[in-house]
Amino acid sequence: xxxxxxxxxxxxxxxxxxxxxxxxxxxxxxxxxxxxxxxxxxxxxxxxxxxxxxxxxxxxxxxxxxxxxxxxxxxxxxxxxxxxxxxxxxxxxxxxxxxxxxxxxxxxxxxxxxxxxxxxxxxxxxxxxxxxxxxxxxxxxxxxxxxxxxxxxxxxxxxxxxxxxxxxxxxxxxxxxxxxxxxxxxxxxxxxxxxxxxxxxxxxxxxxxxxxxxxxxxxxxxxxxxxxxxxxxxxxxxxxxxxxxxxxxxxxxxxxx
Amino acid sequence: xxxxxxxxxxxxxxxxxxxxxxxxxxxxxxxxxxxxxxxxxxxxxxxxxxxxxxxxxxxxxxxxxxxxxxxxxxxxxxxxxxxxxxxxxxxxxxxxxxxxxxxxxxxxxxxxxxxxxxxxxxxxxxxxxxxxxxxxxxxxxxxxxxxxxxxxxxxxxxxxxxxxxxxxxxxxxxxxxxxxxxxxxxxxxxxxxxxxxxxxxxxxxxxxxxxxxxxxxxxxxxxxxxxxxxxxxxxxxxxxxxxxxxxxxxxxxxxxxxxxxxxxxxxxxxxxxxxxxxxxxxxxxxxxxxxxxxxxxxxxxxxxxxxxxxxxxxxxxxxxxxxxxxxxxxxxxxxxxxxxxxxxxxxxx
Ligand SMILES: Nc1ncnc2c1ncn2[C@@H]1O[C@H](COP(=O)(O)OP(=O)(O)O)[C@@H](O)[C@H]1O
Ligand SMILES: [Mg+2]
Numbered sequence: 001x002x003x004x005x006x007x008x009x010x011x012x013x014x015x016x017x018x019x020x021x022x023x024x025x026x027x028x029x030x031x032x033x034x035x036x037x038x039x040x041x042x043x044x045x046x047x048x049x050x051x052x053x054x055x056x057x058x059x060x061x062x063x064x065x066x067x068x069x070x071x072x073x074x075x076x077x078x079x080x081x082x083x084x085x086x087x088x089x090x091x092x093x094x095x096x097x098x099x100x101x102x103x104x105x106x107x108x109x110x111x112x113x114x115x116x117x118x119x120x121x122x123x124x125x126x127x128x129x130x131x132x133x134x135x136x137x138x139x140x141x142x143x144x145x146x147x148x149x150x151x152x153x154x155x156x157x158x159x160x161x162x163x164x165x166x167x168x169x170x171x172x173x174x175x176x177x178x179x180x181x182x183x184x185x186x187x188x189x190x191x192x193x194x195x196x197x198x199x200x201x202x203x204x205x206x207x208x209x210x211x212x213x214x215x216x217x218x219x220x221x222x223x224x225x226x227x228x229x230x231x232x233x234x235x236x237x238x239x240x241x242x243x244x245x246x247x248x249x250x251x252x253x254x255x256x257x
Numbered sequence: 258x259x260x261x262x263x264x265x266x267x268x269x270x271x272x273x274x275x276x277x278x279x280x281x282x283x284x285x286x287x288x289x290x291x292x293x294x295x296x297x298x299x300x301x302x303x304x305x306x307x308x309x310x311x312x313x314x315x316x317x318x319x320x321x322x323x324x325x326x327x328x329x330x331x332x333x334x335x336x337x338x339x340x341x342x343x344x345x346x347x348x349x350x351x352x353x354x355x356x357x358x359x360x361x362x363x364x365x366x367x368x369x370x371x372x373x374x375x376x377x378x379x380x381x382x383x384x385x386x387x388x389x390x391x392x393x394x395x396x397x398x399x400x401x402x403x404x405x406x407x408x409x410x411x412x413x414x415x416x417x418x419x420x421x422x423x424x425x426x427x428x429x430x431x432x433x434x435x436x437x438x439x440x441x442x443x444x445x446x447x448x449x450x451x452x453x454x455x456x457x458x459x460x461x462x463x464x465x466x467x468x469x470x471x472x473x474x475x476x477x478x479x480x481x482x483x484x485x486x487x488x489x490x491x492x493x494x495x496x497x498x499x500x501x502x503x504x505x506x507x508x509x510x511x512x513x514x515x516x517x518x519x520x521x522x523x524x525x526x527x528x529x530x531x532x533x534x535x536x537x538x539x540x541x542x543x544x545x546x547x548x549x550x551x552x553x554x555x556x557x558x559x560x561x562x563x564x565x566x567x568x569x570x571x572x573x574x575x576x577x578x579x580x581x582x583x584x585x586x587x588x589x590x591x592x593x594x595x596x597x598x599x600x601x602x603x604x605x606x
């Protein structure tokens with residue numbers, strides 16, 4: 001839908017908290033078909049950038065264009081309805097709900113039945129619930145979460161909670177997927193599973209993905225392009241090979257490695 | 258939820274049903290028979306106690322939706338019960354409305370005023386919201402006690418009897434059924450809301466409001482819906498109290514009443530529909546036995562009445578403290594755990 005293959009375009013984003021400048025004049029594009037990695041040291045502004053896209057932070061300057069709308073002027077829940085879905089660096093699940101209901105909660109925006117139908121439940125509401133349950137079961141199967149379907153997510157181990165978060169993001173039926181360090185803190189096996197799920201999703205749904213990740217080996221493997229942030233500024237952008245050859249990046253970020 | 262060994266769900270519909278096994282059906286039927294025949298075999302005192310239980314369940318159910326599900330703590334619940342009670346009283350006595358039209362009206366008015374007092378929840382949370390709801394308690398009861406021409410002010414207001422066709426609900430025996438029917442309907446509505454997209458969105462806001470909004474839950478809509486339903490239920494509870502008490506005064510709707518509601522909810526368990534039912538029944542039975550015991554001990558003493566009143570508060574406070582220490586998730590949660598361990602019997606894990 002976006003013009004010449006561009007799904008989302010951030011233009012000159014400036015975001016500051018009091019004296020702290022979290023993002024300075026950051027611009028980038030997300031193409032219709034790509035996995036775009038955002039890398040940079042801690043505190044570089046990566047999470048803040050996603051928060052701007054989600055309408056949770058409002059940049060003081062700049063626009064984020066998506067399907068003809070400027071997301072910096074749209075409220076968060078409407079941005080979700082427009083198809084932007086996301087996982088969080090610090091897991092942000094609904095701890096009182098089961099895996100199943102965490103995913104079902106994300107279906108809310110696709111459900112149509114109203115308050116009166118909810119009160120009666122039988123009939124319209126029940127039919128819709130069952131319809132969406134089928135969609136959710138497919139995701140549960142895809143992410144191999146059958147055994148934790150009915151478990152309250154608060155009791156799950158860290159790696160599985162990360163997986164449930166991906167499931168919740170997929171349950172929204174996203175048109176753009178934003179992943180904030182989906183593999184942080186995982187062991188090698190869990191990381192491999194997660195990478196496989198992300199790549200399979202990308203292949204299957206044909207949606208662009210933005211991923212924030214620290215594991216450079218992994219980024220080089222799965223990303224089509226990389227944006228590098230440092231102290232709130234974009235210091236480089238390009239294919240993995242270009243980034244590896246970029247002196248600014250090597251100095252600022254990969255320096256020691 | 259875990260199923261007993263050998264029960265297998267054959268469809269998603271079956272998987273989400275409330276009553277699923279033959280034993281559950283049997284227990285449900287037995288419970289309903291007990292409740293429907295209760296006034297035929299119970300003493301007049303216990304019939305009147307049970308009327309209170311039914312009406313309180315409706316009120317606490319509202320608070321559970323608002324606080325337990327949506328996470329919006331309210332210290333002003335009793336004020337919305339008052340709005341419901343006065344609405345029914347005024348419509349029935351001044352405008353000669355039938356109870357059956359006045360009651361839904363009481364729920365609606367209480368719900369709408371609840372939405373107005375819920376507006377600050379869009380900007381503030383936690384402690385500050387508690388203060389805002391505390392303000393609701395005092396403002397509403399203050400207006401009721403000053404608006405003499407409408408409410409009778411501090412002198413109060415008498416309420417006509419409920420009639421249906423030619424029948425008058427004037428005995429406790431008949432009023433028991435009236436209260437029970439409305440309570441059962443309220444329980445069913447609360448259960449349905451809680452398992453719908455609305456209940457899920459409420460819990461999402463309660464557990465992580467930022468993630469909820471980013472994942473598509475409109476906080477404005479769902480918080481105000483929670484205030485509406487929470488106060489709607491309170492209004493219905495008040496509307497049922499009014500013709501039962503037959504006389505309303507502002508002192509019946511105190512801050513202590515609001516605290517009492519919170520206590521029912523905490524002891525029963527905040528995040529479930531069983532919670533309010535268990536909490537109201539438990540506290541009521543505890544309260545009854547306390548009153549009885551203290552009466553036996555203190556009969557004849559000059560400070561007798563005050564003593565009984567004080568002991569009720571002490572036991573109530575103690576119960577809340579003990580629950581917060583030993584079972585902060587309430588009776589409903591403990592019950593769920595006992596049930597789960599029995600379900601898998603003899604394979605016990
Ligand atoms: N809500 C906030 N309030 C104040 N400062 C913030 C807030 N969010 C982020 N920051 C600051 O913005 C900078 C970028 O943070 P962040 O986007 O989380 O970095 P990253 O995700 O790249 O590690 C940091 O200096 C951080 O302290
Ligand atoms: Mg971050």
